[in-house]
Amino acid sequence: xxxxxxxxxxxxxxxxxxxxxxxxxxxxxxxxxxxxxxxxxxxxxxxxxxxxxxxxxxxxxxxxxxxxxxxxxxxxxxxxxxxxxxxxxxxxxxxxxxxxxxxxxxxxxxxxxxxxxxxxxxxxxxxxxxxxxxxxxxxxxxxxxxxxxxxxxxxxxxxxxxxxxxxxxxxxxxxxxxxxxxxxxxxxxxxxxxxxxxxxxxxxxxxxxxxxxxxxxxxxxxxxxxxxxxxxxxxxxxxxxxxxxxxxxxxxxxxxxxxxxxxxxxxxxxxxxxxxxxxxxxxxxxxxxxxxxxxxxxxxxxxxxxxxxxxxxxxxxxxxxxxxxxxxxxxxxxxxxxxxxxxxxxxxxxxxxxxxxxxxxxxxxxxxxxxxxxxxxxxxxxxxxxxxxxxxxxxxxxxxxxxxxxxxxxxxxxxxxxxxxxxxxxxxxxxxxxxxx
Amino acid sequence: xxxxxxxxxxxxxxxxxxxxxxxxxxxxxxxxxxxxxxxxxxxxxxxxxxxxxxxxxxxxxxxxxxxxxxxxxxxxxxxxxxxxxxxxxxxxxxxxxxxxxxxxxxxxxxxxxxxxxxxxxxxxxxxxxxxxxxxxxxxxxxxxxxxxxxxxxxxxxxxxxxxxxxxxxxxxxxxxxxxxxxxxxxxxxxxxxxxxxxxxxxxxxxxxxxxxxxxxxxxxxxxxxxxxxxxxxxxxxxxxxxxxxxxxxxxxxxxxxxxxxxxxxxxxxxxxxxxxxxxxxxxxxxxxxxxxxxxxxxxxxxxxxxxxxxxxxxxxxxxxxxxxxxxxxxxxxxxxxxxxxxxxxxxxxxxxxxxxxxxxxxxxxxxxxxxxxxxxxxxxxxxxxxxxxxxxxxxxxxxxxxxxxxxxxxxxxxxxxxxxxxxxxxxxxxxxxxxxxxxxxxxxxxxxxxxxxxxxxxxxxxxxxxxxxxxxxxxxxxxxxx
Numbered sequence: 056x057x058x059x060x061x062x063x064x065x066x067x068x069x070x071x072x073x074x075x076x077x078x079x080x081x082x083x084x085x086x087x088x089x090x091x092x093x094x095x096x097x098x099x100x101x102x103x104x105x106x107x108x109x110x111x112x113x114x115x116x117x118x119x120x121x122x123x124x125x126x127x128x129x130x131x132x133x134x135x136x137x138x139x140x141x142x143x144x145x146x147x148x149x150x151x152x153x154x155x156x157x158x159x160x161x162x163x164x165x166x167x168x169x170x171x172x173x174x175x176x177x178x179x180x181x182x183x184x185x186x187x188x189x190x191x192x193x194x195x196x197x198x199x200x201x202x203x204x205x206x207x208x209x210x211x212x213x214x215x216x217x218x219x220x221x222x223x224x225x226x227x228x229x230x231x232x233x234x235x236x237x238x239x240x241x242x243x244x245x246x247x248x249x250x251x252x253x254x255x256x257x258x259x260x261x262x263x264x265x266x267x268x269x270x271x272x273x274x275x276x277x278x279x280x281x282x283x284x285x286x287x288x289x290x291x292x293x294x295x296x297x298x299x300x301x302x303x304x305x306x307x308x309x310x311x312x313x314x315x316x317x318x319x320x321x322x323x324x325x326x327x328x329x330x331x332x333x334x335x336x337x338x339x340x341x342x343x344x345x346x347x348x349x350x351x352x353x354x355x356x357x358x359x360x361x362x363x364x365x366x367x368x369x370x371x372x373x374x375x376x377x378x379x380x381x382x383x384x385x386x387x388x389x390x391x392x393x394x395x396x397x398x399x400x401x402x403x404x405x406x407x408x409x410x411x412x413x414x415x416x417x418x419x420x421x422x423x424x425x426x427x428x429x430x431x432x433x434x435x436x437x438x439x440x441x442x443x444x445x446x447x448x449x450x451x452x453x454x455x456x457x458x459x460x461x462x463x464x465x466x467x468x469x470x471x472x473x474x475x476x477x478x479x480x481x482x483x484x485x486x487x488x489x490x491x492x
Numbered sequence: 493x494x495x496x497x498x499x500x501x502x503x504x505x506x507x508x509x510x511x512x513x514x515x516x517x518x519x520x521x522x523x524x525x526x527x528x529x530x531x532x533x534x535x536x537x538x539x540x541x542x543x544x545x546x547x548x549x550x551x552x553x554x555x556x557x558x559x560x561x562x563x564x565x566x567x568x569x570x571x572x573x574x575x576x577x578x579x580x581x582x583x584x585x586x587x588x589x590x591x592x593x594x595x596x597x598x599x600x601x602x603x604x605x606x607x608x609x610x611x612x613x614x615x616x617x618x619x620x621x622x623x624x625x626x627x628x629x630x631x632x633x634x635x636x637x638x639x640x641x642x643x644x645x646x647x648x649x650x651x652x653x654x655x656x657x658x659x660x661x662x663x664x665x666x667x668x669x670x671x672x673x674x675x676x677x678x679x680x681x682x683x684x685x686x687x688x689x690x691x692x693x694x695x696x697x698x699x700x701x702x703x704x705x706x707x708x709x710x711x712x713x714x715x716x717x718x719x720x721x722x723x724x725x726x727x728x729x730x731x732x733x734x735x736x737x738x739x740x741x742x743x744x745x746x747x748x749x750x751x752x753x754x755x756x757x758x759x760x761x762x763x764x765x766x767x768x769x770x771x772x773x774x775x776x777x778x779x780x781x782x783x784x785x786x787x788x789x790x791x792x793x794x795x796x797x798x799x800x801x802x803x804x805x806x807x808x809x810x811x812x813x814x815x816x817x818x819x820x821x822x823x824x825x826x827x828x829x830x831x832x833x834x835x836x837x838x839x840x841x842x843x844x845x846x847x848x849x850x851x852x853x854x855x856x857x858x859x860x861x862x863x864x865x866x867x868x869x870x871x872x873x874x875x876x877x878x879x880x881x882x883x884x885x886x887x888x889x890x891x892x893x894x895x896x897x898x899x900x901x902x903x904x905x906x907x908x909x910x911x912x913x914x915x916x917x918x919x920x921x922x923x924x925x926x927x928x929x930x931x932x933x934x935x936x937x938x939x940x941x942x943x944x945x946x947x948x949x950x951x952x953x954x955x956x957x958x959x960x961x962x963x964x965x966x967x968x969x970x971x972x973x974x
């Protein structure tokens with residue numbers, strides 16, 4: 056039985072485990088139909104031209120977590136940004152771990168999707184927002200069909216959330232292969248401000264496939280900063296679908312740090328439903344071995360006077376492959392749009408490859424849109440300069456790569472997070488130098 | 493290559509007796525509508541082609557039968573009915589008009605603006621001409637000069653008869669019969685086209701152009717061009733004409749193959765100004781062209797195109813940089829107005845070491861038109877030190893048109909250096925204001941700005957062509973400023 060059949064047939068069993076009177080029930084039933092019809096995307100689809108899911112779909116995944124697994128904090132401390140105080144929503148194999156988490160209902164809601172989907176007091180929010188930004192493509196629909204758990208964050212009007220929120224999904228690998236489908240919903244109301252850090256981490260070498268969907272709603276003048284850390288082991292694959300719906304004068308940014316995993320696909324979609332909106336999409340990709348990272352972005356400019364900034368840097372070693380597929384659509388009404396897109400790549404090894412496709416679709420005339428894309432190498436003269444001053448080759452290379460990715464790093468607003476990412480990069484490059492970036 | 497399956501056999505047996513019953517009047521000027529193997533055979537027979545050519549066409553036809561029309565391009569149009577077209581009509585020897593007075597005055601006005609001489613006007617509009625006009629004698633003189641250098645320049649039908657060894661060796665090597673839907677169709681039914689061979693080490697002394705073959709038959713809707721530049725030779729080839737052609741044929745599916753052997757250089761310039769349909773988007777030519785060049789070691793191919801006509805354009809002049817140190821260039825201006833749609837760009841496939849490519853594409857959209865750039869830069873794993881620079885700029889006029897870019901960049905070699913940049917903008921109000929202030933009216937100002945925008949490409953065109961193309965740009969955008 057292939058994975059698609061398995062998922063479709065286990066939907067019935069899944070339905071028995073959740074409340075079928077709830078609003079979400081209809082949404083789920085519709086979604087499974089879409090998935091059943093479309094199936095997993097193949098390379099024949101334009102959006103999946105350079106990424107094949109075949110190698111990860113052949114595993115025999117268990118689609119529901121069978122047992123609750125516990126983890127002790129010291130075991131996993133290193134995956135937390137532990138040097139600052141944060142709210143934490145922690146999942147182990149898809150199940151909520153209360154003793155690692157720190158949630159709140161004090162003025163803001165930082166809690167669980169399962170609670171939000173079942174308790175009446177959240178009903179209005181769920182009906183207004185749940186599955187409203189998500190596209191109806193096959194993988195998102197699959198997640199919608201099985202949506203039951205994940206992070207639920209609701210920030211009411213005029214609140215500045217004083218500490219960042221961490222969402223971490225651990226998989227213990229207690230089963231031979233696990234498929235996880237977390238579903239997150241973030242609603243930020245007028246004038247509020249929130250920072251969120253998300254991470255997926257598997258703790259053993261057993262295959263894990265995560266098909267995650269996050270919907271973010273940034274209402275009037277809201278500020279949302281979202282950071283994704285993807286530094287998983289060689290058998291963990293991640294399909295991360297993020298949908299951001301912005302209202303007027305809101306600011307939203309998503310930083311994606313893709314440092315590993317077998318296959319990572321980031322579908323990042325911004326919809327600008329209002330004037331004077333600013334969207335930022337940035338990413339650093341540093342991978343090696345046979346890893347594959349695919350960034351698929353969309354910025355949809357619907358109304359006038361908005362801006363978007365995209366900046367993706369990639370460094371590819373060994374046999375790794377990278378894909379960047381960035382699309383900017385400017386509708387007829389979206390005059391005075393400023394849309395910028397940059398994608399810079401460095402290939403370190405002969406076996407590495409990069410496919411990039413920056414797309415512009417423009418229907419308005421009074422706009423400034425540009426995209427730039429480069430593929431190149433480390434500057435030899437800069438290398439020579441450093442080597443001649445006694446900096447060893449490895450460190451010199453690392454310095455250049457840091458400089459290369461600095462544009463993205465410098466817009467990270469949480470200093471501790473920036474330090475952590477700097478450390479991860481240093482680790483990746485096998486150097487031990489304190490970069491003060 | 494199409495496989496000859498049992499189904500095909502059955503099909504053939506079914507139609508076998510029909511084959512003998514079938515009769516095409518070779519003398520007749522136009523074949524019945526529709527396409528089948530007999531029609532392909534008849535076209536070939538009509539052109540007195542050798543057996544291998546007939547077989548080659550049939551092979552293409554068999555592949556084409558099983559192909560589907562491509563859907564991926566960013567254009568929308570009503571699919572032509574391929575069985576509703578007549579695939580051969582002999583060039584009409586009878587003049588359409590007896591004197592210039594009968595010709596559409598609008599057409600004449602355009603000629604006037606382009607500064608085309610009276611004789612040319614007559615020729616282009618299909619007016620009967622005296623045989624001793626200048627252009628014909630000029631053409632003959634040119635032919636003599638070319639022949640002295642050993643350059644072969646003739647229609648492809650003649651070449652098939654006179655130089656079968658060259659045609660046989662090279663045709664279909666760059667654009668194989670099964671390459672794509674329209675290339676296969678063209679391979680099966682191509683009516684005529686140009687053939688050009690430059691011998692080793694010869695530098696062609698003049699710009700070769702279909703223009704010099706003006707006294708020969710028209711080429712029809714399925715044109716096939718084959719240009720071969722032997723080792724160390726150089727040729728500059730011009731195709732098309734700045735004058736608007738009111739063509740009856742709705743569908744044009746041409747194939748152009750360029751072969752640049754070691755150290756050779758080919759410069760191929762096109763100006764296309766076919767009927768784009770009226771202001772409401774009715775009518776107009778569908779232009780589905782496959783153009784591709786192959787570069788051997790140290791060779792260079794340069795494509796320059798100015799596209800202002802056709803209702804739907806679907807065209808990607810490409811370079812396969814097979815030899816080491818070979819160079820590919822693509823310079824393009826695509827102008828769309830009213831309801832025109834253009835999906836055009838290039839493919840640069842880097843196979844050899846130290847290969848270089850440059851892409852400069854300028855898109856100008858006005859009215860309700862859609863203009864897309866679609867390009868591929870591919871660096872293969874053995875292409876050490878490959879270098880590419882691409883620049884795609886779009887200019888939008890009015891808020892009902894669209895400009896799109898779909899660049900595909902694939903690099904499999906770490907020594908590759910690729911740069912791609914694209915911008916989209918409109919004509920600045922301050923620029924217009926500056927011109928207005930100095931007494932230049934808005935329409936002129938726009939022409940000025942558009943010319944500046946397209947300068948990089950216009951500069952690449954041969955001299956006289958560049959002047960005409962510049963005027964053509966102005967005419968194409970006339971009335972697009974409100």
